[in-house]
Structures are given as C-alpha cells and as structure tokens.
Amino acid sequence: MAGFKRFYEVMNIKPDIYDKEDAVELDNIKGKVEFKDVSFRYNDRNTVLENINLKVAAGESVAIVGPSGVGKTTLCSLIPRFYDVDDGSIYIDDINIKDIKLKSLRQNIGIVQQDVFLFAGTIRENIAYGKLNATEEEIIKAAKAANAHDFIMELEDGYDTYIGERELSYQAVKSREYQ
Ligand SMILES: Nc1ncnc2c1ncn2[C@@H]1O[C@H](COP(=O)(O)OP(=O)(O)OP(=O)(O)O)[C@@H](O)[C@H]1O
Ligand SMILES: [Mg+2]
Numbered sequence: 001m002a003g004f005k006r007f008y009e010v011m012n013i014k015p016d017i018y019d020k021e022d023a024v025e026l027d028n029i030k031g032k033v034e035f036k037d038v039s040f041r042y043n044d045r046n047t048v049l050e051n052i053n054l055k056v057a058a059g060e061s062v063a064i065v066g067p068s069g070v071g072k073t074t075l076c077s078l079i080p081r082f083y084d085v086d087d088g089s090i091y092i093d094d095i096n097i098k099d100i101k102l103k104s105l106r107q108n109i110g111i112v113q114q115d116v117f118l119f120a121g122t123i124r125e126n127i128a129y130g131k132l133n134a135t136e137e138e139i140i141k142a143a144k145a146a147n148a149h150d151f152i153m154e155l156e157d158g159y160d161t162y163i164g165e166r167e168l169s170y171q172a173v174k175s176r177e178y179q
Pocket of ligand 1: 067069
C-alpha cells in the first residue's frame with residue numbers, strides 16, 4: 001500500500017512541460033535537427049549550455065564528445081524536451097519543438113541507453129515495450145535491425161523465450177559470441 005500511495009503521488013504530479021494548445025503532429029519526419037543560440041541551466045548558479053548553434057542534416061551521424069560534466073547528456077535531453085531551453089530554440093525539420101505535440105515528438109526519437117536493461121518477460125515483450133501495439137512483423141523487423149533475429153531463432157522458444165535475471169548472463173555470453 002505504501003508503494004502504491006507513492007506511485008499515485010508521482011503519477012499525479014503535473015509535468016512542467018506540456019503541449020501548447022495549437023501543437024502539431026510530426027508526420028513524415030526527415031530528421032534535420034537545429035539548435036539556434038540555445039542556452040540552458042538547471043538552476044540559477046550554473047549555466048550548462050551557452051549560445052549553442054548546431055546543425056545536423058537528416059541522416060547525418062554526429063558524435064558529441066567532451067570532458068565529463070561538460071553538458072553532452074544535457075544537450076541531447078533537450079531534443080525530446082526532458083527540459084526546456086532557457087534561451088534560443090531547437091528545430092526539427094524547421095519546426096520549433098515547442099510547437100510539436102510532446103507525444104509525437106518523443107515517438108519519433110529513439111534513445112539507446114549506455115547500459116542494457118532487460119525486463120523479466122519474453123524476448124517479444126522486451127522488444128515491444130517501446131511500442132505496446134507493435135505487430136509481429138514490426139517486432140521481427142526491429143530484431144533484424146539490431147542483428148538479433150538469427151540468434152533469437154536459434155533459441156528453443158524463439159521470441160517466446162523467457163528472460164529473467166538468471167538468463168541475462170547466459171544471453172550476454174551468447175550475444176558476445178555473435179559479435
Ligand atoms: N538534473 C540535474 N540537475 C542539476 N544539475 C545537473 C543535472 N544533470 C546534470 N547536471 C549538471 O550539468 C552539467 C552537465 O552535465 P551532463 O550530465 O550533461 O554532462 P556530460 O557531458 O553528459 O557528462 P558525462 O561525460 O559524465 O556523461 C554538470 O555540471 C552536471 O553536474
Ligand atoms: Mg553524459
């Protein structure tokens with residue numbers, strides 16, 4: 001009950017960042033990203049980003065490199081609007097991200113975490129948790145894109161293989177063999 005109460009409290013917090021009334025959907029996104037004079041600080045004391053100008057063309061790959069604490073993660077987390085910029089603007093395909101529906105914006109951004117986390121459940125469920133209504137075809141397409149399909153098919157239960165915490169190390173060893 002204590003856990004449930006805390007969960008309920010967290011779920012009832014009104015987020016600071018929400019849709020504008022006339023926010024638009026992103027359709028047919030190409031993926032051009034542009035920062036114009038972006039400045040950001042978490043609090044009054046420390047300015048993390050100051051007048052950042054950056055253009056990334058659609059399809060272009062960019063690595064953000066720099067010493068620890070310089071603001072790389074911060075810069076990236078401004079794109080899905082985990083935080084809002086203090087000054088300047090960020091554009092995707094020339095649309096200011098503040099004019100895009102949050103759900104639509106975030107649906108179009110993929111984030112790969114540094115450390116891998118598998119939920120207790122089947123391989124199918126672990127792939128589909130990012131898109132709960134994903135079709136079987138989409139799940140297989142995602143697995144193929146991640147170079148995991150062949151290895152999954154070799155498992156006795158294929159996509160229905162249950163991955164719990166104990167199987168995790170086994171999976172890790174297996175996937176290393178495939179790299
Ligand atoms: N949630 C937060 N609240 C307040 N300050 C933060 C927060 N997150 C990061 N910072 C501060 O903002 C600055 C930039 O941090 P950030 O995590 O973006 O750096 P980074 O370049 O990604 O570092 P690393 O290479 O260690 O991942 C640091 O001074 C950090 O202490
Ligand atoms: Mg970081």
